[in-house]
Amino acid sequence: MDIRTLCLGILTLGEASGYEIKQSFEDHFSRFYEASFGSIYPALAKLTEEGFVTCTELPQDKRPDKKVYRITAQGRLAFIDELMKPPGRDRLRSEFIATLMFADLLPTRHLSDMLDERVRDARGAVAEWRAREQGRVTPGQRFVLGYAIAMHEAMARYIEDNRHLIEGHALLTPGAAPAG
């Protein structure tokens, strides 16, 4: 599922310009997929060429013309075809996790700061998603929002419940018990 296909998907929700599609990526796919203009604009050009979307130029004053894209019937079919393919494996690249794998090489203080920040960040993301859940969303979007919330709550909870495994390690090694 490349960015080209995801643009098509966003256009099933309504017409949009390249600029607006970028915002949609941030709104709907935030933390799942990201896309830059450098991939969105060429994708839209290609989709137009292929007949999956049409493009109408709206003249604007003091700005480049706004190009509004609409998905075609053919585009809708192509998108559904793509959706019906068995989804590939999730691909997560987490520097946070990679770092913690080597926690024993790092000072406890540094780890604590990292974990604190991660928990803050996860809880912040959950708050944002909860807010978005209140708005008008399709059942699919609601399911995915709930999924994101559940995952990030589980993340925060796991970190809080298990941070002692890496933070408290020095205190738990034999012979390193604190005096008193």
Next chain:
Amino acid sequence: MDIRTLCLGILTLGEASGYEIKQSFEDHFSRFYEASFGSIYPALAKLTEEGFVTCTELPQDKRPDKKVYRITAQGRLAFIDELMKPPGRDRLRSEFIATLMFADLLPTRHLSDMLDERVRDARGAVAEWRAREQGRVTPGQRFVLGYAIAMHEAMARYIEDNRHLIEGHALLTPGAAPAG
């Protein structure tokens, strides 16, 4: 955190050949990071050039010589330097999630199959990790294994608890209540 750095990390756990590092990626980073030979071999060549690892060739019969890499003191420092950098954001690309976002475009039957398979897969992964948890692992590795388990359990649980949101939709729309 690129593959080059991760190779260095794996070598902090002990000497290894390129082939073995590939296996380590599957063992330790499975579902977090993946790496192919096409990225590992050039990475090791570059690390050797930079003095972060040394390479010893073991002649083998009927096979290419095995090149065993060991991390140097300099390499260890460089790796820790890298670990101390604030980790970048997690980057997840999930075709599964992207597909569910557009669940309303798909037949319920197809969704059910996808969800079933995802739950099976998550529970299978959890079982594998639980087995690995029994072996000898560093505290960091234990933390990360627990994290992976917690995440995938949360995933399976969320899907089971909320699949009706997308599967049962037809039954819940007004006027579509089952007779009886």
Next chain:
DNA sequence: GTTCTCATGTAAATCGTTACATGATTAT
């Protein structure tokens, strides 16, 4: 007999980001 494991490496292709190029308007 076909697939898996072991073992290394290169080259092409893919996919995407970052930086560049341009420029007015509005909010802080």
Next chain:
DNA sequence: ATAATCATGTAACGATTTACATGAGAAC
């Protein structure tokens, strides 16, 4: 003044995968 929002697009660069190249031995 400085940044953010609006608006499009190209070109260079980067990271990684896939396919190619080679080949024996063991297991099924």
